Amino acid sequence: MDDNKNIRKPDPEKMKVLRSLPVDIKQSLTKEEVNAFLYEEIWPDSLSTKLSQFLDIEKEE
Secondary structure, X not given: OOHHHHOOXXXXXXXXXXXXXXXXXXXXXXXXXXXXXXXXXXXXXXHHHHHOOOOOOOOOO
């Protein structure tokens, strides 16, 4: 059985941004929020709120 086929690789740029966040912000992120940041196009509101001061997030009107 080859389980490695299902492993997703994060975008290196997103990893760079995640690593550059202040420690207190990184520590406040849940596992689900980190996964959403690295792999999903649509983030949960909690993640958007936590990162709003660091990222330029366009709001849909």
